[in-house]
Amino acid sequence: MVIKVFLASSSGSTAIKKKQQDVVAFLEALKVDYTPLDIACNEENRMWMRKNVPEENKPANGIPLPPQIFNEESYCGDYDTFFNAKEDNSVYSFLGLPPPPGSKEALQADRAHIVENGTHTEETNAEGNVDESTEVPMTERNGEAHAEKEQAQAADGQEEDGGDADDEEDEVAEDEEEAVEETDEAHAEEDEEQEEEDLQSEEEEELQQLEEEEDLEETQEEEEAE
16 A cells, blocks of 8 residues: 655645645654655646545635645545544554554554453354353363452552552651751851861960060060160
8 A cells, every 4th residue: 555645846835835744754753655746746646636635625616735645546635634633643544554563543442442342252142142151161260360369469569569668768768868967967066166166266366465465565674674
């Protein structure tokens, strides 16, 4: 299947150019193979596009504008429908392609299938009713019960592990707070010791100055006495 994107390489409309770039960039990001077909330089492409866009999807003037997207001969849609599919994570469905495993669209399809059909397929009889006579072997029942028990135990273990992890986190937080408090106290003690040392130094300097002044006065008195 080939995806065909009809574009106008020489369009004078900025809006059309931007829409074309959005479509091409998204397809390349998804690694979807496509064939760009220019309608500006190829009259055959232009006529084919106009002819194959369904009438209900054409604008009021009857002339569809690029970009227009096809899967082989099947019409997919224009930019607006492509944009809506992109927003809904349904681009592959829009293009008529199977979504690759692991893609968002594939996961959504799996979930929708489970919701619609259930996780287990029930056996039916010839009349289309659920065949209640079909019994599940006891070994399977025991196996399912055992599996459920193991899952419950595992869940309990995870809760206990989670509780232990929370306790460890609390202990670490408390240790960090205690370390911060001890550091603050140590800094405070250092500051007090430094202040005391500064005061002692100042007192010693004042005493030394007084002694020097007294010695100077005694020296002057002796000189005057002589």
